Amino acid sequence: MGSTQLPAPGLEGMQADRQIVGDEPSTEMVQLLGPDGKLGADPVFSDYAKRLEPEQLRGFYADMAKIRRFDQEATALQRQGELALWVPLTGQEAAQIGSGRATQPQDYIFPTYREHGVALTRNVDLAELLRQFRGITNGGWDPNENNFHLYTLVLAAQTLHAVGYAMGIQRDQKAAQDQGGSKDAGKAAVVAYFGDGASSEGDVHESMVFASSYKAPVVFFCQNNHYAISVPSSVQTRVPLANRAKGYGFPGIRVDGNDVIAVHAVTEWALEHAREGNGPVLIEAYTYRVGAHTTADDPTKYRLKEEETSWRDKDPLERLETYLRAEGLADDDFFAKVKADGDELASYIRRTTLELKAPEIRASFENVYAEAHPLVAEELAWFEEYSAGFEGDEEEEAN
C-alpha cells in the first residue's frame, strides 16, 4: 500500500471550533446583514465583510437576481413540457452565490442537483445546465473547464467524491513541494455541497470521518433548507447540524444562509482554513426552500402558508437591496438593469433550450477511457453494425 499518510495528532480543529462557535452546544448563527437590511458586527467575520468592494456587493445582488429569474424560466419551461423535471432554488440564492463567489478558480466544487447559483459563479453556461433536465444527456458540461463537477443525483454521494478529491490535492501539493515548488504551490480546496436531508446519509458520516482523519482540504457546505422533500429538518436532527462537526473534530459554523455577506465571509474563512492545511470545516447555511422540492412536488401538502410567509420576510435579495440603497451603493438604474439582464438571460435560456440537440451517441464511447482502448473500439464497431441494421435515419430517432 506504500506510505500511508497518518493524520497528525492534536486537536487544533477543536480549538478553532471553540474560538468560533463557543463552548456551549451552540445555536448561535453568524449573521451580518439582517432581514432589515442593516449591517451588524461579528468578532471574526466582520473583517471579511469589510474587504468587500461596492462592486462585489452589487455583483452579489445581480447574481442572485439573475439566478432567481433563471429559476422562474426553467420552472415555466418544465410546465410547458420542455424539461422533464426542474429543481427550484428560490430562497437559497444567498447561500449559493455567497459561497460560490468565495471560491477561487483552483478550488473544485461538488454540487448536488440544486446548485444553479454556484454554477453561475463558476461560469457554467446555464443553458448547458438544462441539458440534463431536458433528459438528453447524463451530464451537460465539462467539469474540468470550471472545476464545477456534474450534478450528483445520488443523495450525498458527492461528499465522498469531494473528500477523495481533496485527498488528491494533498498528494499533488506534496509532490509539487517535493520537486522544489514553492510552499504555496498547488494550494486549493474542495467544496462539498449537500442538504439537511443528505446529512442523514451514511456517506456524509464516512466522508467527514475521512476528511477529519486526513485533514483533507474540504469545506462541507450544508444548505439547511428545512426540508428533505417533505420531512422537516427538525426530524432529521436534534441539534443544529453545524454542531455535528464537533463529533468529528473540526469546526462547525452555522451561518444565516439568507445573508449573502455572512455566507461569503464564513466560506472565505473556511476555504482559507482548508487551503492552509488546517483540515475540513462544516458550514451550515440556515436557509429555506421557498418553492417545491422539484416540479413534481407540492409543498402545500406538508407545510403551512404562515411558515412560507415568515421566510419570505427573510428574503436574501430584499435585504441586500435595502442595504445597497441605504448606503447609496446602488440606484434605480442599477436595479432596472439587473431586471433587464435577467429577462435577457431568460429569453436566451428559452431560445437555447428549445434548440438543444441530443448529443451524438458515439460521444459516449469517447469518455470511457482517457486513451483509445481496444474493448471500447470493439463495442463501437458492434454498435455501428447493429445500428446499420435498421431502416430510416438515425438522427430522427435520436430526437
Add this chain to the structure above:
Amino acid sequence: MTVKKFNLPDVGEGLTEAEIVSWKVKPGDTVGINDVLCEIETAKSLVELPSPFAGTVAELLVEEGLTVEVGTPIISVADQPGEVGASAPTPPAPAKAAPPAEGGAAPDQNLPPMYGVLSDGGAQAPSAEASGAASSAPEAGAPAGPLVGSGPKADAVKRRPRKASASGASTAATRPTPDAPVVRSAPSAPVQQAANQTAATTAQPPAAFQVQASQPAAAAAPNGAPGVAGIGGAISGIVSRVLAKPPVRKFARDLGIDLADVVATGAHGEVTREDLVSYQAQREAEVDRADTFWTPARKPQDQRIERIPVKGVRKATAKAMVDSAFTAPHVSIFVDVDASRTMEFVKRLKASRDFEGIKVSPLLILAKAVIWAAARNPSVNASWVENADGKGGAEIQVKHFMNLGIAAATPRGLMVPNIKEAQDLSLKELALALNELATRARAGKTQPAEMQGGTLTITNIGALGIDTGTPIINPGEVAIVAFGTIKQKPWVLDGEVIPRWITTLGGSFDHRVVDGDLSARFMADVAAILEEPALLLD
C-alpha cells in the same frame, strides 16, 4: 398567421394524465410567454400551466373538468407576426422571448406528439399516418424539431423497423382481434355485450374534445404491432396482468372493478379510463335492475354480507370516540327548557334589518348561551392533559378563550370544525361564522386546521328531530352540549297547562375535571339563557 397547439405536458415525474380544473384565458385573449393559461390537477398536485407561446388564444380544446392524457392538445394559440414583432424589443422578457417562430422552433405543422400513444388518430393527423406509418412516426414528422410538450418520453415504444429480416412481422402483422390478448378470462356473454356497448359509447361523446388519446380508432391501428402481437400472444397464458396506467388502476380499485373484467380498447390492449367508465355505467345499470337491498337466502352466506373497509374519516372518528369514551369518565345530565322566548327572539332577529340575509336559528342563541355560561363556569372550557410536566403528573388546562366546536355531518363523515375565538364575536358575527362553518362542512371543504384546537363542542341532534342523547366528548375537551329538537309540548305555567316551545339540553362532562355541581350549574346557566335570552344583555 400560424396556429400552435400546446400539448398537455407531464408536470410531474411520469404522470400520464391530468384534469383541466379551470381556464384562465378564453378565445380571443392575448397571451404572452409564461402567462398562466390554466390550472390542472394531477395525481400529485394542482399546478398552473404557463403559456409557451405568445399570441391570441384561438381555441380551448379541452373543457374544464375533463381529464385528458399527457400529450393531448389542450389549447391553440395563433401568433400575430406583426404585433409580436413590434412588441418584441420593448416590454419585459416574456415578449422578447416570443419569436420562437423565427428561431429554431420547427415549422408548425401538426407535429405528431412524441408519445407512445398518438393522440386522436382521426382528427387532424397527417394522412400518411393512416396505416402502418403510425408505428414509425418519425418518418411522418418534421425534421429534428424541438420536442413539443415532451416531458420524459414515458412510453417510447416507437422503434425504427429492422431491415429485411424482421419485415414480415413488422408490416403485415395484424393483431388477431383487438381484445384477444387483453381479456384473459374468457368473456362470458354479458361481458361481450358490454364490450359492444363500450365501443359504441366511447366513439360518440368525446369527439368534440379529443378526450382520450386511446380511442377505438387508435387501438385498431396496428401501432407497435410487431412486438406486442407476437409476444403478447405468447405470454398471455402465463402472465395474467392487465395493462393499465397507474391512475386507471387506482380508479378501478376505487370503483372495485377487476381490470381483467374490462374490455380494453387502448393501444396494446391497454385498459383506458373510458373503458372503466363505460364498464361502470354498465354495471350500475345492472345494479339498478337488481331487486332490493335484501339478498335472497339461496345465495352463499358470505355474499350476503357487505364488507366495508374502515378507513379515512370513519377510522378517525372511531378512534377518537374510543379514546374519549375509555379515558374520560363521562357523566351525562339533561334538562328540559321552555325555549319559547328563544323562538320569539329568533323570529325577531330574522325580521330585523340588521340580520337581513343572514340565516338565524335557535342554535345561534344556544351557541351564545354556551359561551356565556362557560365564562361563569370556566372549568368546562378546559383540557385534561396527562403527563404535562414530563414526570407523569397530569394537569388541567383551563382555556381563557372559546374555540366553539360544532359537530357536523359532512359528505366525508362526522367532522367537528370549530369557531375560533368565539368569545369575541358579536351575535351577528357569530351567526355569520356558524353559517360559514356549516356551508363549508356541507361542501366537504372543512380544512384540518379548522378542526384543531377546539375547547367545547355543541352537537345539534335536534336537527334530526331527536329529543336528547348522551354525546361523547370531543377528545381534548371536557364538555359537550347536545341540543335537542324544539317542539310544542304541554307545559305547566302558573298552575295551568299551556302549549310552549320545549327542548331538552343534554350534556356530557369529563368527571375528572367537571364535578356534578359544576356541570349542573353550567347546564342551568345555558338553560337560563334559552328561557330568557335577554339575560345575554347582562
